[in-house]
Every structure is written in C-alpha cells, then in structure tokens.
Amino acid sequence: MVETGSISIFLAFIISIYVLAASIYGAKTRKWDFVKSAENGAIAVLFLLVIATIALVYSLINLDFSLKYVALNTSTDLAMIYRFTSLWAGQAGSLLLWCLVLSVYTAIVVLQSRNKDRQLMPYVLATLATVSIFFIGIITFVESPFEKLPFTPQEGRGLNPILQNAYMAIHPLTLYFGYVGVTVPFAFGMGALLSGKLGDEWIRYSRKWALFAWTFLSIGLLLGARWAYLELGWGGYWAWDPVENAAFMPWLAATAFIHSVMIQEKKGMLKKWNMSLIIITFFLSIFGTFITRSGIISSVHSFAQSDIGPLFLGFIAFILLFSFAMFLYRMNDLETENKFDSILSRESAFIFNNLLFLGAAFAVFLGTIFPILSEAVTGNKILVGPPYFNRVNVPIALVLIFLMGVGPLISWRKASFKNLVKNFLYPILLGIITVIVLLALGIKDTVALISFALCAFVTGTVFTEFFRGTRVRIKRGENFLLAFMRLVSRNKRRYGGYIVHIGIVLIVIGVTASSVFVTEKQSTLARGESMELRNYSLRFDGLKQYTTDAKNATIANLTLFEGGKEIDIISPEKNIYKYEGNREINQETEVALRSTYKDDLYIILSSFNEDGSATIRVMINPLVNWIWAGGTVLLLGAIVTMWPSGRKSRQEAFVRYTVSDHDAPVKAS
Amino acid sequence: MLKGKLKFIIAISVIALTVSYLVYGGVKDTMVYYLTVEELKAQVPTVYDSRVRVSGTVVPGTIIKDTDGSIVFQITDGAQMVDVAYEGIIPDIFADDVEAVVEGVYAKNNVFEADILLAKCPTKYESTDSLYENKETSY
Numbered sequence A: 001m002v003e004t005g006s007i008s009i010f011l012a013f014i015i016s017i018y019v020l021a022a023s024i025y026g027a028k029t030r031k032w033d034f035v036k037s038a039e040n041g042a043i044a045v046l047f048l049l050v051i052a053t054i055a056l057v058y059s060l061i062n063l064d065f066s067l068k069y070v071a072l073n074t075s076t077d078l079a080m081i082y083r084f085t086s087l088w089a090g091q092a093g094s095l096l097l098w099c100l101v102l103s104v105y106t107a108i109v110v111l112q113s114r115n116k117d118r119q120l121m122p123y124v125l126a127t128l129a130t131v132s133i134f135f136i137g138i139i140t141f142v143e144s145p146f147e148k149l150p151f152t153p154q155e156g157r158g159l160n161p162i163l164q165n166a167y168m169a170i171h172p173l174t175l176y177f178g179y180v181g182v183t184v185p186f187a188f189g190m191g192a193l194l195s196g197k198l199g200d201e202w203i204r205y206s207r208k209w210a211l212f213a214w215t216f217l218s219i220g221l222l223l224g225a226r227w228a229y230l231e232l233g234w235g236g237y238w239a240w241d242p243v244e245n246a247a248f249m250p251w252l253a254a255t256a257f258i259h260s261v262m263i264q265e266k267k268g269m270l271k272k273w274n275m276s277l278i279i280i281t282f283f284l285s286i287f288g289t290f291i292t293r294s295g296i297i298s299s300v301h302s303f304a305q306s307d308i309g310p311l312f313l314g315f316i317a318f319i320l321l322f323s324f325a326m327f328l329y330r331m332n333d334l335e336t337e338n339k340f341d342s343i344l345s346r347e348s349a350f351i352f353n354n355l356l357f358l359g360a361a362f363a364v365f366l367g368t369i370f371p372i373l374s375e376a377v378t379g380n381k382i383l384v385g386p387p388y389f390n391r392v393n394v395p396i397a398l399v400l401i402f403l404m405g406v407g408p409l410i411s412w413r414k415a416s417f418k419n420l421v422k423n424f425l426y427p428i429l430l431g432i433i434t435v436i437v438l439l440a441l442g443i444k445d446t447v448a449l450i451s452f453a454l455c456a457f458v459t460g461t462v463f464t465e466f467f468r469g470t471r472v473r474i475k476r477g478e479n480f481l482l483a484f485m486r487l488v489s490r491n492k493r494r495y496g497g498y499i500v501h502i503g504i505v506l507i508v509i510g511v512t513a514s515s516v517f518v519t520e521k522q523s524t525l526a527r528g529e530s531m532e533l534r535n536y537s538l539r540f541d542g543l544k545q546y547t548t549d550a551k552n553a554t555i556a557n558l559t560l561f562e563g564g565k566e567i568d569i570i571s572p573e574k575n576i577y578k579y580e581g582n583r584e585i586n587q588e589t590e591v592a593l594r595s596t597y598k599d600d601l602y603i604i605l606s607s608f609n610e611d612g613s614a615t616i617r618v619m620i621n622p623l624v625n626w627i628w629a630g631g632t633v634l635l636l637g638a639i640v641t642m643w644p645s646g647r648k649s650r651q652e653a654f655v656r657y658t659v660s661d662h663d664a665p666v667k668a669s
Numbered sequence B: 001m002l003k004g005k006l007k008f009i010i011a012i013s014v015i016a017l018t019v020s021y022l023v024y025g026g027v028k029d030t031m032v033y034y035l036t037v038e039e040l041k042a043q044v045p046t047v048y049d050s051r052v053r054v055s056g057t058v059v060p061g062t063i064i065k066d067t068d069g070s071i072v073f074q075i076t077d078g079a080q081m082v083d084v085a086y087e088g089i090i091p092d093i094f095a096d097d098v099e100a101v102v103e104g105v106y107a108k109n110n111v112f113e114a115d116i117l118l119a120k121c122p123t124k125y126e127s128t129d130s131l132y133e134n135k136e137t138s139y
Helices: A003-030 A032-061 A068-073 A080-088 A092-112 A121-142 A167-182 A184-194 A200-229 A243-266 A271-294 A307-328 A346-378 A386-406 A417-439 A447-476 A480-490 A492-516 A624-642 A648-652 B002-030 B039-042
Strands: A381-384 A521-526 A530-533 A536-547 A553-564 A567-572 A571-577 A586-588 A593-595 A598-609 A612-622 B029-038 B051-058 B068-074 B081-088 B098-107 B111-120
Touching: A003 A092, A032 A068, A032 A092, A032 A121, A068 A092, A068 A271, A068 A612, A080 A092, A092 A121, A092 A167, A092 A184, A092 A271, A121 A184, A121 A307, A121 A417, A121 B098, A167 A184, A167 A200, A167 A243, A167 A271, A167 A598, A184 A200, A184 A271, A184 A307, A200 A271, A200 A624, A243 A271, A243 A492, A243 B002, A271 A307, A271 A346, A346 A381, A346 B002, A381 A386, A381 A612, A381 B002, A386 A447, A386 A492, A417 A447, A447 A492, A447 B051, A480 A492, A492 A598, A492 A612, A492 A624, A492 B111, A530 A612, A530 B029, A536 A612, A553 A612, A567 A593, A571 A598, A598 A624, B002 B029, B029 B039, B039 B051, B039 B081, B068 B098, B081 B098
Parallel strands: B029 B051, B081 B111
Antiparallel strands: A381 B029, A521 A612, A530 A536, A536 A553, A553 A567, A553 A571, A571 A586, A593 A598, A598 A612, B051 B068, B051 B098, B068 B081, B098 B111
16 A cells, blocks of 8 residues: 555656646647646546545554554554544645645646636646645655655554544644635636736636635634634634634635635726735745644644755745746736726725735734744844734724625715715614613723624624615515525625625624633632632532543533522543553643533633642633634535526626726626 | 825825834734743843743753642753743643743742743654654564
C-alpha cells in the first residue's frame, strides 16, 4: 500500500506539470487536442490522488506503524473513526488532503466547462495545475505522508486527546473545502488575465465558486469556534489566535468579493477592484495555510511545525508578483463601463462595505504578523492581543451591520429622500424601540445597545423586503405560503442572501451578548457545599472515579438549582489518558455544558484535592446558542442562493443598467 | 460631477483614516513586550509594573497548587529563574518541563503576577523521539 501511495503522488506531480504545459501550449497554438489531453490529465491526477489517499487511510486504519505519519498520529487504543480522521490530524496528511480537494475541484471545473469558453478555460486549468504542482511537490519531495521509519515501533504516539472530538473531526475538513475553494475563483481571475478574456465569463464562474468557498469558510470558522468552546475549556470560542485569524482573513476578503462581484455583474463597474480582491483573497488563503502549517507565529493550537515555511514564502512571493504583474499588464482592458452618480446609492454602500471588510482584513493581518514585524523593525518582539483586535474590529463590524441593513434597500445610482423614508422609516423605528426596551430592562452597555439596535434595524429591512415581495404575489391571488415560496425560488440569489444576513444577525446577537454579559465565579467546595451565581445554585455532591480502556476519569457530581428548584445534574470531568510513555499530552479537562437559548452554563472541574473537595469554575455565557443557530440559518441561506435554477436561460441573462436608462427599477435580474 | 467625486474621495478618506486611527490606537494601547527570562531580569528596575509577556520552561518540582485553584511555579531560560503566581484556568498540558508563556506584571517583590497562562508541548509536535523509546520492544 505504501509504495502504491508514494508512486501515485509522484505520478500526480509529473502529470500536473504536463497539464500546465499542455494547456498553455494548446491554447497558444490553438491545438485543442492538447487542451483536451490536459483536461484528461487533470482527471488522471484526481484518480491518482484518490488512490494515494486510500492508501494512507488503509495504513491508518490498519495501524501500519512502519509509516512515520501513522506512528505519530495513531495508537492501538484509538477508535476507528479517529484513525480515519487522523488523515488530517498531522501535517503531511493535511497537505495530501489539500491536494485531493484541489484535484476534485479541478476535475469539476474541467467537466463543467468542457467545450465552453475555449480561450479562457486552458489558462484557468493552467493556474489550477500550477497550484497543484506546488502542493503535490511538497508532499512528494518534502513532507511525504508515506515516509517510512527506520524501524517499526510497537505502539504509535497516539492522537492528541483534544483532537478526539466530533467537531475536530469535521472542522478542518470544512475549512479545507473553503481554503482550497478560494483557489478556483482565483484561477478564473488569472485565466481571464492571461487569456485577455476579461468579460463577464470569469466573474460568472468565480462568483459561484467564491460563494461556495465562502460558505465552507464560514461553517468551518463556526465549527472551529464551537470546538474551541467545548474542548479548550476557557469558556470562550474565539481568542484572536493566529490560527483562527488565518481562517478569518480570507473569509473577510471573500466576503468583500462576493459582494463586489454583484456590482460588476449588474453595472460593469469595479473590474480592477474585483481582480485585486480575488488575488488578495487567494493570497490570504495560502498565507493562512502557511501560518497554520509552518508554526512561524507561535500559537496555542499550532498543531504542526516544520521547515516547509520558506517554501511557502517563496510560493506566496511568486503568486503575488506574478498576479499583480499580469494585473498591471492588463490594466487598460479593465475599464469601467459606468460611473458613480451619488454617494447615497447602492453602489456606494457596496464600496463602503468593501473598504471596511478589507480594512478589517488588513487590521487582523497586521495584528497577526505584528510580533514578526516588530522584531524585524525594532529588534523587540511585541505582541498585540485580543484587546487590539476587539478595539479595531468592533467599530468596523458595527458600521458593517448598519450597511447590511442599508445595502439591500437603497436605490441604485441615486437615492431620493422619498426613497429613503419609504424604505427605512420602519426599520429605524424598530431599532429605536429596541434601544428603549433594552434600556428599560436595565441594559446600559453602549456597544451592546448599538449592536442590538442595528440588528433590529437589519431584521426590519429584511422583513420589509420579504413582506413587500410576498404581498405583491398575494395580490395576484396566490396564498401566503405559495407566494413566499415562489418569491424565494424565483429570485434565489437575492432572497438567499437575505437569509444569510439574518443568520449573521443571529450570530452578532450571540457574540454581543456572550462577550458583554459574562458572569464568572470560582469556588472550592467540600462535599455538600453550594455556590451561587445569578439565579443559579450548584451543590457539590462529591467526586467519582472510573476507568475505561483509554483513560482514568474523575467526575465531579453537581446538582443544579434554578430559583431554588432542582433542574439538572451536571458532571464535569478531568481525564488522564493512559499510554503515558507514548503521549506528550495526556490530560484533558472535559467541560460540562448546559446549553439553552437563554444562556450557557459552562462548568469546569479546575482541580480536585485529596480531602475530596473540588475547585469548580462556573461561567454563565448568555445567548451563545444563537451563534450556532445563526450558523445553521447562514448555511440554509447559502444553499438557497446556490441552488441550481431550473430555468437556466433566465439566470444567465444579466440586466445591466447603463447611464441611459433613467428610471430603471430597483429589482434586477 | 466634480462635487460628486469629491464627496466620494472625502468619504473614502474618512473610512481609511478611521481604520488607520483604530489600528494605531489599538497597537499603542494594547501592545505587550514579549521577553525571555533573561531579558526580563536585564530590564529589572524599569520593567516593574508594566505589562509584559514572558516565556520559559517550567522548573520541575516548583509547581505548587493551592486548594483555591491558584498556583505558583518557576520558569527558567536555563540560567535564571522567575517566580510566577497565577490564578485562573490551568491548561491541560501544563506540567513540569513544558514551555510556559505567562502574561502579567512583574511586581516589585520579584514575583510575576500572571493573569494569562499558556503552555506548549516540550518537544516539536512532529518529533519522533517518543517512538524511539519503544524501539527495544519491537521485534
């Protein structure tokens, strides 16, 4: 199996080089047979990488400890499911997965666009092949997952216990789908630059792929946050850790991109901007992989460290230089077709949205690399921590939420005062009422008040849109449900987008509440003693110990009372994993979480003492569940947006407004 | 037309300046020096009462846990040692010989009062050292 694997990745490397050469040669000389054979080559790469992946999975499941990767990431006591997920627990396996996902995407691109856009596609394929060559090259020559050990150990080192969690099993996978997904719209952008076909084709393909990648990045970020919340045991879900920022930065840039492409589609504007944005997004995605994989910026959960750093830096430099050189070369062909008319228009709302997203991405980037930067400039290593990121990003986020309400309703080109009143009067009133109600409830935190008011405002605008659209259809004689369903299904992009916005609103509400209104308490309790927190009371009923094949666990038994009434039994754990000789990390604190839509009770067994007493830390985090619920809504909206349309011809036809059509309706496409 | 353009330039400038100001203010007010034990000791009179981050290896046998959940321990760079007092959540991998990162204030009584404690694995994550310990038992 091992030889099969290493031969497969070597062949995949060679064929990728062929794909690059054949597609460019074929396109330049118009010998389409070469392009065709390059396309077949891309499919062959996919097959080879599937074989390599199967070979590695087979070795992992059968615990072939003669392989370094298997010996480092598994052990005989590891459950079957985690033997499989070890595929992406370590460096080499993750990189193999990167290559596999990219080859799947490449194959889809090839199959979807066979015999279409003949000028553009060979260059798209060439770009994808270049990225493949780099990553497959790394796993073939530098970090091979099929590297053998000089001897066969009897026992592997085992998987880090905090990685043995259902969220950790799928979170990296989701994130990879997103990271790698960014490569495809970038390839279309580069294809357009290289071929000179700078029309609508690349934007149309890119938009769909960017949305796809964005959805996976969003879900990946949320799953990662949930994993950190459940597993790291400090009561939060986001710490502005470099590895988290690594995924957050491409998300910010991708969010800007999926908004600004709409302006190019509808109005033929922002062409240069979009091209730069997709280059930046791809750069941030590779940079993110680099941070996570190289361990250059020390992080609490940097799971891999190795010497592939310089290679990555070289590749990043090449991408940036080459892309921007091509960009400058084609600059004159990226002329805008329309002008900005008024600052009070949907176009400008999008511009401000983009500037702010990019501003946030820049601030996060700067904060993440600050230790390296300051050491290079001043010789001192200086860190900026969570306070920096919060101070910069919270105001930006608040303005962005405001724009999220404004953007969808304000008129194109120039909004009149009448238009503004008609669209925004009720949502603004809703925001004001929210502030009054919250003040009456005794909430005084300014940031929280502004955030909740803006969330109410956005919700108001979205419901206005749904209400108006549905009402028009009801007047035509449809019943409410049918009218609503048709409204959404006839205009998936628009209404799907609104659903995504509602998901974001839920997330913002959850994040605001859980960061502003946390209550925390730590007490050491003897058996029978209780601790009080807000309306809750926890009684410590003693410690219990048990042993399984894998671990020795200590449980604290606690009874929870709310308002004097017994409501639940809670048992946080502290586990010591066995096989100490093989593991570097053998302790794990298992948090007990009691989660409702009102608040989360987050209970940690900090330590226990010989006399049977235990130190318990309790946090009340309000509305955390809203974040995960918002994620589900976001996913739902994204699916609606991407759902293939039955009526192709209609979706493909763009309505592009030019300066001449004066009273263009607000609704488009 | 020019008036419209000017409005855009002003609006964009305002956004750019605001973001830059936020970045500047954020860095200025929240930056923390990252020091080694040696650097901390070298800056002794001036470093008191300012917030810094220090990393070092936990000296074996110096971790003392109190029943209220607070701990004291020492970190070292191999030559010098620093006393650390910490109260809060203790990372699972925190133990003798791990590399600890603490953030807080170095008090005048030469005890580092930390409110952030991070721990890193003693060896590189992908190290094969531990596998060699088992070598004798194989075949």
